Amino acid sequence: MQRAGEARSSVRAAKAPRAAALGKRRAPHAPHAPIDSFFDRFGRLSIRGLPKYARLREAIVAAIETGYWRTGDRLPTETEWVRCTPFSLGTVQRALRSLVEEGIVTRAQGSGTFVASNRQQMEAPWHCRFVAADGTGYLPVYPKLVSRRHTNARGPWSMYVGQDGEGVIRIDRRLGIGDEFFVYSRLYMSAARFSALLVKPVAEIEAANVKALIGRDFHLPITQIGQRLTLARFPSEVCRVVRVPAGTLGMVMECVATARAGFNVYYQELYIPPNDRRLIVSDSDAAWGLDDAARTAR
Numbered sequence: 001m002q003r004a005g006e007a008r009s010s011v012r013a014a015k016a017p018r019a020a021a022l023g024k025r026r027a028p029h030a031p032h033a034p035i036d037s038f039f040d041r042f043g044r045l046s047i048r049g050l051p052k053y054a055r056l057r058e059a060i061v062a063a064i065e066t067g068y069w070r071t072g073d074r075l076p077t078e079t080e081w082v083r084c085t086p087f088s089l090g091t092v093q094r095a096l097r098s099l100v101e102e103g104i105v106t107r108a109q110g111s112g113t114f115v116a117s118n119r120q121q122m123e124a125p126w127h128c129r130f131v132a133a134d135g136t137g138y139l140p141v142y143p144k145l146v147s148r149r150h151t152n153a154r155g156p157w158s159m160y161v162g163q164d165g166e167g168v169i170r171i172d173r174r175l176g177i178g179d180e181f182f183v184y185s186r187l188y189m190s191a192a193r194f195s196a197l198l199v200k201p202v203a204e205i206e207a208a209n210v211k212a213l214i215g216r217d218f219h220l221p222i223t224q225i226g227q228r229l230t231l232a233r234f235p236s237e238v239c240r241v242v243r244v245p246a247g248t249l250g251m252v253m254e255c256v257a258t259a260r261a262g263f264n265v266y267y268q269e270l271y272i273p274p275n276d277r278r279l280i281v282s283d284s285d286a287a288w289g290l291d292d293a294a295r296t297a298r
Contacts, residue, residue, distance in 0.1 A: 035076040035084045038063060043085065053094035054147070056087050060095065061104060061144065064115055075105060075113040102145065102202045122175070123209040126225070127185075127255055127270055130177050130277040139277065142176035145206040146184075146241060148198055150191055157188035157267035160256050166192040171205065174241050177277070182242035184234075184271040194218070210266065211257060220259040227255050227281055238271045250274055253281075 042059040050058065063069055076084070081092040096113060099105040103120060107113045122128075122141040130139045152167040161168060168188045175183040187210060189197070196217075197205065204213075215221040230252045239246050253270040272279070 035080045038068070038076075039085045042068070050147075052087055052091045053098065056081075056085065056091060056095040057098050060099060064104065069115050071115050071117050073115045074111075075115065077112065098202075102206065120203070120207040122207050123212065125175075126209065126211055127227070127253065127268065127281075128175055128177060128183055129280040130275075131280065132178075132277075138280075139178035139180065143206050144174045144176070145202055146172040146174055148172070148205065150195070150198065155188075156254070160264050160267040161188055161190050162264065163190065164192060166190075169194055169198055171197065173206065177275070180277070181273055181275050183273075184238045184242050186269045188267045189265065210268075214257075214259075214265055220263070220265055222257045222259055222265060224258040225255055225283075226258070227253055229253050229281075234271050234273070242271065242273055244273045248273055 039059065042062045043055075060075075069075060078089060078092050078096070081087065081096075082089050085092070087095075096105065096107070100107055103116055105113050106116050120142070122143045125138075125141040128141050131137075132139050148169065148171045150167055151170050154163060157163070157168065169191050171185075171187040171189075173185045173187075175185055177183060194214075211222045211225075231249065232252045234242075234244070234248050234250055234252075236246055239248055244250075251272040253268075253272060255266075255268040255270070257265045257268075259265050
């Protein structure tokens with residue numbers, strides 16, 4: 001009997017190191033591992049000058065887009081965010097609320113916060129018609145609102161949108177071209193005429209075809225769009241958002257949209273990094289044999 005007991009003890013003793021080893025291998029999947037390393041990895045990616053909640057929002061979005069958290073993953077609790085980031089509970093709650101409003105995450109009472117399962121595709125993109133590899137249509141465009149605000153700053157847009165004492169509104173979006181690269185868009189419009197765009201729901205602004213939105217909501221059908229291209233180095237802020245090295249040299253497309261009676265509706269800058277795709281800039285797709293495919297893509 002004593003030998004049997006010794007044998008059982010030996011088996012238990014042999015299993016103990018194996019269990020310890022298994023425990024070590026499982027450590028990376030411990031509940032707090034993802035959040036503990038999150039801010040060190042993504043906290044420095046956000047744009048300087050943003051409010052605290054927007055910095056946290058940008059960091060979370062970057063983590064999701066790089067696969068740190070995937071579709072359907074449960075995100076940390078509000079308490080865990082506070083513990084592992086330099087932000088207060090109020091800041092965390094505002095950042096998460098913003099992500100919910102944009103459809104990036106979903107929240108279920110009693111269950112938690114989860115990465116949403118789909119991305120919103122831009123409606124009929126006009127300035128970002130990049131031809132797909134098979135040459136039969138365009139790459140999908142996935143927009144993300146970076147910021148929208150009122151500003152009195154003056155620049156090349158001022159003369160085109162008739163900037164007056166009320167300033168302009170500026171809408172910045174990052175446009176994901178397929179899953180290949182990002183384009184940065186800055187849109188300027190008269191604040192006196194289009195300030196309503198500052199309070200529209202994020203979802204309406206984020207994926208909107210601005211040309212169609214202006215025609216529908218402001219009864220100003222766009223009749224002409226002028227475009228010109230320049231080779232230039234991107235501002236540091238743009239480089240951070242589209243994730244290219246500082247000082248990247250790329251194409252800057254300037255667009256001016258005109259409605260009836262020569263009224264300029266908006267001025268837009270598109271920062272297009274080096275890529276392998278052809279960009280259609282003409283009014284008609286037919287010359288390139290893309291007319292039917294373009295209708296399908298839109």
